[in-house]
Amino acid sequence: MKDADGRIRSWTLELSRPRFTPPPGAVDAHCHVFGPQAEFPFSAKAKYLPQDAGPDALFALRRHLGFSRNVIVQASCHGTDNRATLHAIAVSEGTCRGVAVVDPAISDDELDALHSGGIRGVRFNFLKRLVDDAPKDKFLDVARRIQRLGWHVVVYFEADILDEMRPFLDAIPVPVVIDHMGRPDVRQGPDGADMTAFRALLDSRDDIWTKVTCPDRLDPAGPPYADFVRAVRPLVEAYPDRVLWGTDWPHPNMETVLPDDGALVDVIPEIAATAELQRKLLVDNPMRLYWPEEV
Numbered sequence: 286m287k288d289a290d291g292r293i294r295s296w297t298l299e300l301s302r303p304r305f306t307p308p309p310g311a312v313d314a315h316c317h318v319f320g321p322q323a324e325f326p327f328s329a330k331a332k333y334l335p336q337d338a339g340p341d342a343l344f345a346l347r348r349h350l351g352f353s354r355n356v357i358v359q360a361s362c363h364g365t366d367n368r369a370t371l372h373a374i375a376v377s378e379g380t381c382r383g384v385a386v387v388d389p390a391i392s393d394d395e396l397d398a399l400h401s402g403g404i405r406g407v408r409f410n411f412l413k414r415l416v417d418d419a420p421k422d423k424f425l426d427v428a429r430r431i432q433r434l435g436w437h438v439v440v441y442f443e444a445d446i447l448d449e450m451r452p453f454l455d456a457i458p459v460p461v462v463i464d465h466m467g468r469p470d471v472r473q474g475p476d477g478a479d480m481t482a483f484r485a486l487l488d489s490r491d492d493i494w495t496k497v498t499c500p501d502r503l504d505p506a507g508p509p510y511a512d513f514v515r516a517v518r519p520l521v522e523a524y525p526d527r528v529l530w531g532t533d534w535p536h537p538n539m540e541t542v543l544p545d546d547g548a549l550v551d552v553i554p555e556i557a558a559t560a561e562l563q564r565k566l567l568v569d570n571p572m573r574l575y576w577p578e579e580v
């Protein structure tokens with residue numbers, strides 16, 4: 286949905302109320318903020334220009350869905366200027382933490398300032414439609430430099446480059462979180478080539494986590510996202526202590542079919558069928574990674 290300025294709205298205004306009630310303290314561990322542009326302009330290199338989706342809208346969504354905290358992941362449209370993310374964290378009264386995108390030339394003092402602002406990880410994005418370049422050697426240098434802060438890295442790539450990503454991922458000296466499971470083709474099922482290769486990655490070290498997110502991006506059939514559920518539920522059961530969940534609101538680039546966040550929440554009990562799995566996915570795991578001092 287584009288406005289008169291050509292700015293895209295990628296989130297629905299017709300939100301359903303989910304049937305599923307998240308456990309107390311649930312964390313939406315993958316979401317973004319856009320702007321507001323007047324205060325926090327988008328990057329000159331942004332590949333999409335969204336309408337404003339600031340912290341007030343995010344917190345209204347959170348209340349509606351029954352979540353308590355958010356992890357805000359710096360969106361590619363803001364480049365390496367993390368001010369919009371830091372602003373949202375700052376006004377959240379301790380209920381948000383974040384993942385930054387940094388220029389590899391960032392100083393140690395600037396990294397310290399990000400830590401004080403609630404950042405606990407750095408994102409490396411390998412999607413050509415979102416970023417111009419992804420310098421692996423410089424990213425590895427950043428990964429080494431954030432080790433002293435106790436941070437992790439979040440990596441976003443698509444399934445077709447998993448093989449070529451392996452040496453890079455193997456060399457990262459801090460915990461690794463893979464966005465959206467590295468975008469498998471969920472129609473292949475739980476034992477298809479993409480999920481099998483992804484499990485081999487998870488098996489390669491015990492500090493690789495993943496976000497079991499984005500049925501809307503990965504399952505074109507739409508709600509109730511049957512192929513996504515069939516492919517992802519065994520993953521949640523096999524790696525219950527290394528999975529995170531998030532809405533992905535405001536759903537960057539979902540221009541044609543706007544996901545209903547209520548329907549996304551209703552996928553949770555389908556991929557995490559027991560109260561214990563739900564508590565790990567929504568509370569214990571994200572708290573360990575983002576609020577370790579409270580665990």
Ligand SMILES: O=C(O)c1cc(C(=O)O)oc(=O)c1
Binds near residue numbers: 360538
């Ligand atoms: O697939 C995407 O388009 C997408 C984009 C971004 C971003 O622009 O940062 O983040 C995501 O998690 C997913």
